[in-house]
Amino acid sequence: MQEKAAPINEQAVKQEPVQSSKPKAVPSISTVPGDVELPVTPIRQAIAANMLRSKHEIPHAWTMMEVDVTNLVTRRNQLKDQFKAKEGFNLTFFAFFVKAVAQALKEFPEMNSMWAGDKIVQKKAINVSIAVATDDALFVPVIKDADEKTIKGIAKEIHELASKVRQGTLKQSDMEGGTFTVNNTGSFGSVQSMGIINYPQAAILQVESIVKRPVIVNGMIAARDMVNLCLSLDHRVLDGLVCGRFLQRIKQILEGIDEQTSVY
Structure with missing residues (x-):
């Protein structure tokens, strides 16, 4: 559907593994000639570790x-050739979705929250995580x-971040501070699809x-051109009412795009 900003339901952020007082048993799996054993990178x-922690701690x-x-x-197809010629990178569908999500997060700050044991922390900054896959990572x-950026600005960042991943130049700082994840499963x-929440965030949206x-x-x-938006939520932090209204708002924003919509 657009730039390789990631289809996989797992989010690789570096988190401490879940601690346990008992050593974890290593499964005994028999092998036969022809089986291939791959080292775990x-x-x-x-x-x-992060997926285990997310599923272990978060009631999805x-x-x-x-x-x-x-x-x-229609609007994206009208603009894409001229945009590419002028800007030097693609105007992706995904950029429109990320912009709509960022706008909706500003209006529904509950969605931009994290569980902190005895409190829920609503994050002020709207920092949207996007998953970018390589062949083996x-x-x-x-x-x-993201709420302060235009569609063009978001498209540029998607392009630059995906390029860093492919070139092996992505820094740890490029992966820090995310408050909500949008995943390009399409x-x-x-x-x-049902995504696993990117711990410690409270939700992930699959486009x-x-x-x-x-x-x-x-x-x-x-x-008509139709798309499903699939939301996984932390039920400690979020309930169906706010999540439903949040998705309704994203729907309203996306369906309100017309030939006058600017990407700048």
Whole structure:
């Protein structure tokens, strides 16, 4: 669907592994000739530790909303060639989604929160994590202060962060400070998925593939570009009411895009 800003449900941020008083048993798995044993890399160990901590500590709940992005697709396609020629990088669909999420987070600060045991911390900065995959690893760089950036500014950061990952120049500071994750699962054709929350954040939004299909509009069948937005939430921090309103707002923003929408 757009630039390689990541389809995988695991988020590789470096967290301390869950501590246990008992040593973890190593599973005994028999092998036969032809089986291949692959060493676990430090990055894969970090992914495993963070995913285990997220699933162990966070009571996950899920919800999904369908959005008609026909006008978004039309507007992006109108602009993409001229934009690429002028700016030197792609105007991706994903940039529109990240901008809509950042705007909605500003209006629903509860979604930009973290569980802290005896309190819930609402983060002031809206720093959107995006997952970027390579062949053998996954990184979660952060678009800082995403609510203050234009669609063009967000598209530029997606491009630059993805380039850093591919070139091996991503720094630890590029992955720090994220408050909410948006995952581009649709880039591989996924239409529905349930992401694992990027600990210690309280939610992750999966942007699925844009699919053209028949929809009833004004009592008539019409071909429309539709997308599913799938939200995983920490039920200690968030409830269905605020999450539903948050998704409704994102839907409203995306469906409100028209030929007058500026990316600058």
